Amino acid sequence: MKNLFTKYGLMLLSLAAAVAVILSVMAFFATSSAAFPNLAGIIASPFRAASAAVTGKVGGWLDYLTEYDRLKEENEELKRQIAGMEETIRQAEYDRDENQRLREVAGLREQRRELSLESARVVKQDASNWESLLTVDKGTSCGVEVGDCVITETGCLVGVVTEAGYNWSTIRTILDSESSMGALVFRSGASALAQGDFALMGQGLLKLNYMGTDADVVSGDLVVTSGVGGYYPSQLVIGYVSEVGTGDDGLSQYAVITPQAEIPSLVQVFIVTDFTIVD
Amino acid sequence: MLPKSYLVFKWTVYALATLLLFGLQSLVLDQLHPFGLTPFLYPMLPAVAAMYEGSRRGPAFALALGVVCDLILSGPFEGFFTLVFTLIGIVSGVVAENAISPGFLCGLVVSGGALLGTAGMRILIHALSGGGYLALMAQIALGETLITLPAIVVVLPLYRVIHRRCASDY
16 A cells, blocks of 8 residues: 555646646636536537437336326326316406506506526436436527526426536526525515525425524415526526424524425426516 | 557547446436435446556546546536546555455445545535535435445446456457
8 A cells, every 4th residue: 555646646646636627717717618518518418318318218108107097197187277277367367457457547567577488408317416407408509698597387496507508508406405596485475595405405305594583484385486686587486385494593494395396307498598577 | 459559449448338337327327216316326437447457547547537527527616526536546546456456346345435435525525615414415425335336247347348358459
Protein backbone atom coordinates (compact mmCIF):
# COMPACT_ATOMS: atom_id res chain seq x y z
CA MET A 1 0.00 0.00 0.00
CA LYS A 2 3.04 2.26 0.32
CA ASN A 3 2.75 3.37 -3.29
CA LEU A 4 -0.95 4.30 -3.04
CA PHE A 5 -0.23 7.83 -4.13
CA THR A 6 2.75 7.53 -6.42
CA LYS A 7 3.88 10.41 -8.59
CA TYR A 8 1.73 9.00 -11.39
CA GLY A 9 -1.31 8.65 -9.14
CA LEU A 10 -0.95 12.21 -7.88
CA MET A 11 -0.54 13.44 -11.44
CA LEU A 12 -3.77 11.72 -12.47
CA LEU A 13 -5.61 13.08 -9.43
CA SER A 14 -4.35 16.58 -10.26
CA LEU A 15 -5.56 16.11 -13.82
CA ALA A 16 -8.96 14.95 -12.52
CA ALA A 17 -9.11 17.99 -10.24
CA ALA A 18 -8.24 20.25 -13.17
CA VAL A 19 -10.98 18.69 -15.30
CA ALA A 20 -13.45 19.08 -12.43
CA VAL A 21 -12.52 22.75 -12.04
CA ILE A 22 -12.86 23.36 -15.80
CA LEU A 23 -16.29 21.69 -15.84
CA SER A 24 -17.40 23.74 -12.82
CA VAL A 25 -16.17 27.02 -14.29
CA MET A 26 -17.85 26.28 -17.63
CA ALA A 27 -21.11 25.42 -15.89
CA PHE A 28 -20.90 28.56 -13.73
CA PHE A 29 -20.39 30.96 -16.62
CA ALA A 30 -22.76 29.32 -19.12
CA THR A 31 -26.19 30.96 -19.42
CA SER A 32 -27.86 27.74 -20.52
CA SER A 33 -25.90 24.49 -20.44
CA ALA A 34 -22.10 24.57 -20.74
CA ALA A 35 -20.59 23.58 -24.09
CA PHE A 36 -19.35 20.07 -23.27
CA PRO A 37 -22.42 18.90 -21.33
CA ASN A 38 -24.55 20.43 -24.11
CA LEU A 39 -22.62 18.48 -26.76
CA ALA A 40 -22.80 15.30 -24.65
CA GLY A 41 -26.54 15.82 -24.29
CA ILE A 42 -26.95 16.28 -28.05
CA ILE A 43 -24.95 13.10 -28.75
CA ALA A 44 -26.90 11.19 -26.10
CA SER A 45 -30.30 12.44 -27.38
CA PRO A 46 -30.96 9.69 -29.95
CA PHE A 47 -29.89 7.02 -27.46
CA ARG A 48 -32.16 8.48 -24.79
CA ALA A 49 -35.04 8.64 -27.28
CA ALA A 50 -34.46 5.04 -28.36
CA SER A 51 -34.18 3.93 -24.75
CA ALA A 52 -37.43 5.76 -23.87
CA ALA A 53 -39.17 4.18 -26.85
CA VAL A 54 -38.02 0.67 -25.92
CA THR A 55 -38.88 1.01 -22.22
CA GLY A 56 -42.21 2.63 -23.15
CA LYS A 57 -43.07 -0.25 -25.45
CA VAL A 58 -41.98 -2.94 -22.99
CA GLY A 59 -43.74 -1.11 -20.14
CA GLY A 60 -46.89 -0.95 -22.28
CA TRP A 61 -46.85 -4.72 -22.87
CA LEU A 62 -46.22 -5.40 -19.19
CA ASP A 63 -49.05 -3.06 -18.23
CA TYR A 64 -51.35 -4.84 -20.65
CA LEU A 65 -50.46 -8.20 -19.14
CA THR A 66 -50.43 -7.26 -15.47
CA GLU A 67 -52.63 -4.25 -15.04
CA TYR A 68 -55.57 -4.90 -17.37
CA ASP A 69 -58.11 -5.30 -14.55
CA ARG A 70 -56.85 -2.28 -12.65
CA LEU A 71 -56.93 -0.11 -15.78
CA LYS A 72 -60.48 -1.27 -16.53
CA GLU A 73 -61.57 -0.26 -13.03
CA GLU A 74 -59.74 3.05 -13.34
CA ASN A 75 -61.49 3.66 -16.66
CA GLU A 76 -64.90 3.18 -15.01
CA GLU A 77 -63.89 5.49 -12.17
CA LEU A 78 -62.71 8.15 -14.62
CA LYS A 79 -66.02 7.95 -16.50
CA ARG A 80 -67.83 8.64 -13.23
CA GLN A 81 -65.45 11.55 -12.51
CA ILE A 82 -66.08 13.02 -15.98
CA ALA A 83 -69.83 12.90 -15.40
CA GLY A 84 -69.35 14.82 -12.14
CA MET A 85 -67.00 17.32 -13.77
CA GLU A 86 -69.45 18.07 -16.58
CA GLU A 87 -71.88 19.30 -13.95
CA THR A 88 -69.11 21.40 -12.37
CA ILE A 89 -68.23 22.89 -15.77
CA ARG A 90 -71.84 23.93 -16.39
CA GLN A 91 -71.90 25.66 -13.00
CA ALA A 92 -68.47 27.25 -13.72
CA GLU A 93 -69.70 28.64 -17.05
CA TYR A 94 -72.68 30.22 -15.30
CA ASP A 95 -70.36 31.64 -12.60
CA ARG A 96 -67.92 32.97 -15.22
CA ASP A 97 -70.68 34.89 -17.01
CA GLU A 98 -71.88 36.31 -13.72
CA ASN A 99 -68.30 37.20 -12.74
CA GLN A 100 -67.79 39.00 -16.06
CA ARG A 101 -70.99 41.02 -15.61
CA LEU A 102 -70.05 41.98 -12.06
CA ARG A 103 -66.51 42.95 -13.11
CA GLU A 104 -67.96 45.25 -15.78
CA VAL A 105 -70.29 46.81 -13.20
CA ALA A 106 -67.42 47.28 -10.73
CA GLY A 107 -65.02 48.49 -13.44
CA LEU A 108 -62.40 45.84 -12.72
CA ARG A 109 -59.77 44.60 -15.20
CA GLU A 110 -60.52 41.34 -16.96
CA GLN A 111 -58.68 38.36 -15.50
CA ARG A 112 -56.27 36.82 -17.98
CA ARG A 113 -54.21 33.71 -17.80
CA GLU A 114 -52.04 32.95 -20.81
CA LEU A 115 -49.37 30.28 -20.72
CA SER A 116 -47.05 29.65 -23.69
CA LEU A 117 -46.46 25.94 -23.63
CA GLU A 118 -43.90 23.74 -25.34
CA SER A 119 -44.79 20.07 -25.42
CA ALA A 120 -41.90 17.74 -24.57
CA ARG A 121 -41.43 14.00 -24.27
CA VAL A 122 -39.75 12.54 -21.19
CA VAL A 123 -36.75 10.60 -22.52
CA LYS A 124 -35.10 9.75 -19.22
CA GLN A 125 -36.36 9.37 -15.68
CA ASP A 126 -33.26 9.85 -13.58
CA ALA A 127 -33.96 7.08 -11.13
CA SER A 128 -31.09 8.02 -8.81
CA ASN A 129 -31.64 7.45 -5.09
CA TRP A 130 -30.28 10.92 -4.37
CA GLU A 131 -32.16 13.23 -6.75
CA SER A 132 -35.41 13.40 -8.68
CA LEU A 133 -34.70 14.59 -12.22
CA LEU A 134 -36.25 14.16 -15.65
CA THR A 135 -34.69 14.67 -19.07
CA VAL A 136 -36.93 15.84 -21.90
CA ASP A 137 -36.37 16.13 -25.66
CA LYS A 138 -36.80 19.91 -25.98
CA GLY A 139 -34.16 22.55 -25.36
CA THR A 140 -33.03 26.07 -26.20
CA SER A 141 -33.84 25.49 -29.88
CA CYS A 142 -37.53 25.54 -28.85
CA GLY A 143 -37.22 28.52 -26.53
CA VAL A 144 -36.77 26.54 -23.33
CA GLU A 145 -34.75 28.34 -20.65
CA VAL A 146 -33.38 27.51 -17.23
CA GLY A 147 -36.04 28.37 -14.63
CA ASP A 148 -39.05 27.54 -16.82
CA CYS A 149 -41.87 25.72 -15.04
CA VAL A 150 -42.94 22.29 -16.23
CA ILE A 151 -46.52 21.05 -15.94
CA THR A 152 -48.65 18.10 -17.00
CA GLU A 153 -51.47 18.25 -19.56
CA THR A 154 -53.88 18.96 -16.68
CA GLY A 155 -51.83 21.87 -15.33
CA CYS A 156 -50.23 20.07 -12.40
CA LEU A 157 -46.74 21.19 -11.49
CA VAL A 158 -43.93 18.75 -12.30
CA GLY A 159 -40.82 20.82 -11.63
CA VAL A 160 -38.48 23.45 -12.99
CA VAL A 161 -35.92 23.36 -15.83
CA THR A 162 -32.44 23.41 -14.27
CA GLU A 163 -30.34 22.76 -17.35
CA ALA A 164 -31.19 23.54 -20.98
CA GLY A 165 -29.17 22.14 -23.88
CA TYR A 166 -29.82 22.62 -27.58
CA ASN A 167 -32.35 19.77 -27.92
CA TRP A 168 -32.64 18.50 -24.36
CA SER A 169 -33.41 19.83 -20.89
CA THR A 170 -33.11 18.57 -17.36
CA ILE A 171 -36.02 19.14 -15.00
CA ARG A 172 -35.66 19.10 -11.23
CA THR A 173 -39.00 17.74 -10.03
CA ILE A 174 -40.92 19.12 -7.07
CA LEU A 175 -39.94 15.95 -5.13
CA ASP A 176 -36.21 16.73 -5.26
CA SER A 177 -34.75 17.85 -1.94
CA GLU A 178 -33.32 21.00 -3.54
CA SER A 179 -36.68 22.02 -4.97
CA SER A 180 -38.49 24.93 -3.30
CA MET A 181 -41.44 27.05 -4.42
CA GLY A 182 -43.94 29.56 -3.02
CA ALA A 183 -47.29 27.88 -2.38
CA LEU A 184 -50.82 28.65 -1.23
CA VAL A 185 -53.43 26.53 0.47
CA PHE A 186 -56.28 27.06 -1.99
CA ARG A 187 -59.14 26.90 0.55
CA SER A 188 -57.75 29.18 3.26
CA GLY A 189 -55.20 31.21 1.31
CA ALA A 190 -52.46 30.34 3.81
CA SER A 191 -49.08 30.93 2.23
CA ALA A 192 -46.14 28.58 2.69
CA LEU A 193 -43.15 27.07 0.94
CA ALA A 194 -43.52 23.76 -0.90
CA GLN A 195 -40.16 22.02 -0.58
CA GLY A 196 -38.77 18.67 -1.60
CA ASP A 197 -37.64 16.61 1.36
CA PHE A 198 -35.01 13.89 1.21
CA ALA A 199 -36.88 11.64 3.64
CA LEU A 200 -40.12 11.92 1.64
CA MET A 201 -38.63 11.87 -1.88
CA GLY A 202 -38.50 8.07 -2.01
CA GLN A 203 -42.21 7.90 -1.15
CA GLY A 204 -43.09 10.40 -3.88
CA LEU A 205 -44.17 13.11 -1.40
CA LEU A 206 -43.05 16.65 -0.56
CA LYS A 207 -43.39 19.05 2.37
CA LEU A 208 -45.18 22.33 3.00
CA ASN A 209 -43.02 24.40 5.36
CA TYR A 210 -42.99 27.88 6.95
CA MET A 211 -46.76 27.97 7.46
CA GLY A 212 -46.80 29.65 10.84
CA THR A 213 -48.53 28.38 13.98
CA ASP A 214 -52.09 29.39 13.20
CA ALA A 215 -52.22 28.48 9.51
CA ASP A 216 -55.55 27.00 8.47
CA VAL A 217 -54.54 23.72 6.83
CA VAL A 218 -56.28 20.39 7.01
CA SER A 219 -55.78 17.04 5.36
CA GLY A 220 -57.22 17.04 1.85
CA ASP A 221 -56.55 20.74 1.16
CA LEU A 222 -55.47 21.62 -2.36
CA VAL A 223 -52.05 23.32 -2.60
CA VAL A 224 -51.21 25.54 -5.57
CA THR A 225 -48.30 27.76 -6.55
CA SER A 226 -48.51 31.28 -5.14
CA GLY A 227 -46.76 32.98 -8.04
CA VAL A 228 -45.22 35.44 -5.55
CA GLY A 229 -42.45 37.43 -7.21
CA GLY A 230 -43.74 36.64 -10.68
CA TYR A 231 -41.04 34.05 -11.19
CA TYR A 232 -43.48 31.17 -11.63
CA PRO A 233 -47.13 31.23 -12.72
CA SER A 234 -49.71 31.19 -9.93
CA GLN A 235 -52.49 28.62 -9.46
CA LEU A 236 -50.56 25.63 -10.77
CA VAL A 237 -51.70 22.58 -8.84
CA ILE A 238 -48.95 21.12 -6.65
CA GLY A 239 -51.00 18.50 -4.84
CA TYR A 240 -53.17 17.68 -1.85
CA VAL A 241 -52.30 17.80 1.85
CA SER A 242 -52.13 14.25 3.18
CA GLU A 243 -50.86 14.94 6.68
CA VAL A 244 -50.43 17.93 8.99
CA GLY A 245 -47.85 17.90 11.75
CA THR A 246 -45.94 20.08 14.19
CA GLY A 247 -42.27 20.90 13.62
CA ASP A 248 -39.40 19.90 15.90
CA ASP A 249 -39.59 23.28 17.66
CA GLY A 250 -43.15 22.45 18.75
CA LEU A 251 -44.45 25.74 17.37
CA SER A 252 -44.40 25.70 13.58
CA GLN A 253 -46.66 23.53 11.48
CA TYR A 254 -45.78 21.53 8.43
CA ALA A 255 -47.84 19.48 6.00
CA VAL A 256 -47.02 16.56 3.76
CA ILE A 257 -48.24 16.95 0.19
CA THR A 258 -49.11 14.18 -2.22
CA PRO A 259 -48.33 15.66 -5.64
CA GLN A 260 -51.12 15.61 -8.18
CA ALA A 261 -48.71 14.88 -11.06
CA GLU A 262 -47.76 11.21 -11.23
CA ILE A 263 -44.07 11.96 -11.65
CA PRO A 264 -42.64 8.42 -11.91
CA SER A 265 -44.94 7.53 -14.81
CA LEU A 266 -44.78 10.76 -16.82
CA VAL A 267 -44.38 10.34 -20.57
CA GLN A 268 -45.18 13.83 -21.80
CA VAL A 269 -44.91 17.22 -20.11
CA PHE A 270 -45.44 20.87 -21.06
CA ILE A 271 -42.79 23.52 -20.46
CA VAL A 272 -44.13 27.00 -19.66
CA THR A 273 -41.82 29.13 -21.81
CA ASP A 274 -43.72 32.36 -21.12
CA PHE A 275 -46.78 33.46 -19.15
CA THR A 276 -49.06 36.45 -18.57
CA ILE A 277 -51.36 36.41 -15.57
CA VAL A 278 -53.64 39.30 -14.62
CA ASP A 279 -55.60 38.67 -11.39
CA MET B 1 -0.18 -5.96 -34.06
CA LEU B 2 1.76 -2.83 -33.09
CA PRO B 3 1.62 -1.79 -29.43
CA LYS B 4 -0.04 1.53 -30.22
CA SER B 5 -2.75 0.03 -32.39
CA TYR B 6 -3.11 -2.75 -29.81
CA LEU B 7 -3.74 -0.14 -27.11
CA VAL B 8 -6.26 1.68 -29.28
CA PHE B 9 -8.02 -1.61 -30.01
CA LYS B 10 -8.06 -2.67 -26.36
CA TRP B 11 -9.44 0.60 -25.04
CA THR B 12 -11.97 0.77 -27.85
CA VAL B 13 -13.26 -2.65 -26.79
CA TYR B 14 -13.33 -1.47 -23.18
CA ALA B 15 -15.26 1.61 -24.26
CA LEU B 16 -17.79 -0.49 -26.20
CA ALA B 17 -18.25 -2.85 -23.26
CA THR B 18 -18.75 0.15 -20.99
CA LEU B 19 -21.32 1.54 -23.40
CA LEU B 20 -23.13 -1.79 -23.19
CA LEU B 21 -23.13 -1.53 -19.39
CA PHE B 22 -24.46 2.04 -19.63
CA GLY B 23 -27.31 0.54 -21.67
CA LEU B 24 -27.83 -2.08 -18.96
CA GLN B 25 -28.14 0.69 -16.39
CA SER B 26 -30.60 2.86 -18.33
CA LEU B 27 -32.67 0.09 -19.92
CA VAL B 28 -32.82 -2.46 -17.12
CA LEU B 29 -31.48 -1.27 -13.77
CA ASP B 30 -33.21 2.12 -13.87
CA GLN B 31 -36.54 0.28 -14.16
CA LEU B 32 -35.87 -1.92 -11.12
CA HIS B 33 -36.57 -0.62 -7.63
CA PRO B 34 -35.86 -3.41 -5.13
CA PHE B 35 -36.62 -2.19 -1.58
CA GLY B 36 -37.54 1.19 -3.09
CA LEU B 37 -33.98 1.82 -4.30
CA THR B 38 -32.42 1.88 -7.75
CA PRO B 39 -29.14 0.07 -8.47
CA PHE B 40 -26.32 2.43 -9.49
CA LEU B 41 -23.79 0.58 -11.62
CA TYR B 42 -21.40 3.36 -12.68
CA PRO B 43 -18.90 3.38 -9.74
CA MET B 44 -18.41 -0.36 -10.18
CA LEU B 45 -17.02 0.08 -13.71
CA PRO B 46 -13.80 2.03 -12.94
CA ALA B 47 -13.20 -0.21 -9.91
CA VAL B 48 -13.36 -3.48 -11.87
CA ALA B 49 -11.47 -2.08 -14.87
CA ALA B 50 -8.68 -0.77 -12.59
CA MET B 51 -8.56 -4.10 -10.78
CA TYR B 52 -7.62 -5.80 -14.05
CA GLU B 53 -5.56 -3.01 -15.59
CA GLY B 54 -3.57 -2.03 -12.51
CA SER B 55 -2.79 1.24 -10.80
CA ARG B 56 -1.34 2.96 -13.89
CA ARG B 57 -3.76 2.33 -16.75
CA GLY B 58 -6.81 1.72 -14.53
CA PRO B 59 -7.02 5.26 -13.10
CA ALA B 60 -6.61 6.77 -16.58
CA PHE B 61 -9.63 4.78 -17.75
CA ALA B 62 -11.46 5.76 -14.55
CA LEU B 63 -10.71 9.45 -15.22
CA ALA B 64 -12.12 9.22 -18.75
CA LEU B 65 -15.19 7.40 -17.46
CA GLY B 66 -15.63 10.03 -14.76
CA VAL B 67 -15.61 12.83 -17.35
CA VAL B 68 -18.27 11.00 -19.39
CA CYS B 69 -20.41 10.46 -16.28
CA ASP B 70 -20.08 14.12 -15.33
CA LEU B 71 -21.34 15.07 -18.77
CA ILE B 72 -24.39 12.80 -18.70
CA LEU B 73 -25.24 12.42 -15.02
CA SER B 74 -26.08 14.88 -12.32
CA GLY B 75 -23.75 14.94 -9.31
CA PRO B 76 -23.38 17.12 -6.22
CA PHE B 77 -21.06 19.39 -8.24
CA GLU B 78 -19.59 19.47 -11.74
CA GLY B 79 -16.53 17.22 -11.86
CA PHE B 80 -17.69 15.05 -8.95
CA PHE B 81 -17.51 11.78 -10.87
CA THR B 82 -14.17 12.72 -12.49
CA LEU B 83 -12.56 13.15 -9.09
CA VAL B 84 -14.23 10.25 -7.31
CA PHE B 85 -13.76 7.74 -10.14
CA THR B 86 -10.07 8.62 -10.52
CA LEU B 87 -9.62 8.02 -6.82
CA ILE B 88 -11.54 4.74 -7.11
CA GLY B 89 -9.29 3.74 -10.03
CA ILE B 90 -6.09 4.41 -8.05
CA VAL B 91 -7.27 2.62 -4.91
CA SER B 92 -8.71 -0.38 -6.82
CA GLY B 93 -5.52 -0.77 -8.86
CA VAL B 94 -3.34 -0.63 -5.76
CA VAL B 95 -5.58 -3.09 -3.86
CA ALA B 96 -5.44 -5.57 -6.78
CA GLU B 97 -1.65 -5.23 -7.06
CA ASN B 98 -0.80 -5.39 -3.38
CA ALA B 99 -3.58 -6.88 -1.28
CA ILE B 100 -6.02 -9.22 -3.06
CA SER B 101 -5.24 -10.81 -6.41
CA PRO B 102 -7.68 -9.85 -9.20
CA GLY B 103 -10.72 -12.11 -9.25
CA PHE B 104 -14.22 -12.41 -7.87
CA LEU B 105 -13.33 -11.61 -4.25
CA CYS B 106 -11.18 -8.64 -5.20
CA GLY B 107 -13.91 -7.45 -7.61
CA LEU B 108 -16.47 -7.68 -4.84
CA VAL B 109 -14.25 -5.75 -2.42
CA VAL B 110 -13.27 -2.95 -4.81
CA SER B 111 -16.82 -2.65 -6.20
CA GLY B 112 -18.31 -2.48 -2.73
CA GLY B 113 -15.71 0.09 -1.77
CA ALA B 114 -16.38 2.10 -4.93
CA LEU B 115 -20.14 2.14 -4.40
CA LEU B 116 -19.84 3.02 -0.72
CA GLY B 117 -17.11 5.56 -1.48
CA THR B 118 -19.17 7.36 -4.13
CA ALA B 119 -22.26 7.48 -1.91
CA GLY B 120 -20.08 8.43 1.06
CA MET B 121 -18.64 11.39 -0.84
CA ARG B 122 -22.17 12.55 -1.66
CA ILE B 123 -23.10 12.34 2.02
CA LEU B 124 -19.93 14.16 3.05
CA ILE B 125 -20.64 17.02 0.63
CA HIS B 126 -24.26 17.12 1.81
CA ALA B 127 -23.09 17.23 5.46
CA LEU B 128 -20.51 19.93 4.72
CA SER B 129 -23.21 22.07 3.11
CA GLY B 130 -25.30 21.79 6.27
CA GLY B 131 -27.84 19.21 5.07
CA GLY B 132 -29.68 16.83 7.38
CA TYR B 133 -30.91 13.24 7.22
CA LEU B 134 -27.36 11.85 7.40
CA ALA B 135 -28.45 8.57 9.05
CA LEU B 136 -31.10 8.06 6.36
CA MET B 137 -28.55 8.84 3.66
CA ALA B 138 -26.14 6.29 5.15
CA GLN B 139 -28.93 3.70 5.05
CA ILE B 140 -29.59 4.53 1.40
CA ALA B 141 -25.86 4.28 0.61
CA LEU B 142 -25.70 0.84 2.18
CA GLY B 143 -28.90 -0.30 0.48
CA GLU B 144 -27.73 1.03 -2.90
CA THR B 145 -24.44 -0.85 -2.50
CA LEU B 146 -26.15 -4.11 -1.55
CA ILE B 147 -28.65 -4.05 -4.40
CA THR B 148 -25.99 -3.06 -6.97
CA LEU B 149 -23.32 -5.60 -5.98
CA PRO B 150 -25.08 -8.58 -7.64
CA ALA B 151 -24.48 -6.81 -10.98
CA ILE B 152 -20.85 -7.87 -10.56
CA VAL B 153 -21.79 -11.18 -12.20
CA VAL B 154 -22.21 -9.20 -15.44
CA VAL B 155 -19.46 -6.58 -15.10
CA LEU B 156 -16.68 -8.85 -13.91
CA PRO B 157 -16.86 -11.51 -16.68
CA LEU B 158 -17.23 -8.85 -19.36
CA TYR B 159 -14.12 -6.89 -18.35
CA ARG B 160 -12.21 -10.12 -17.58
CA VAL B 161 -12.82 -11.42 -21.11
CA ILE B 162 -11.54 -8.16 -22.61
CA HIS B 163 -8.52 -8.06 -20.30
CA ARG B 164 -7.56 -11.69 -20.98
CA ARG B 165 -8.22 -11.71 -24.71
CA CYS B 166 -6.34 -8.48 -25.29
CA ALA B 167 -3.47 -9.66 -23.08
CA SER B 168 -3.24 -13.00 -24.92
CA ASP B 169 -3.40 -11.24 -28.31
CA TYR B 170 -0.45 -9.21 -27.28
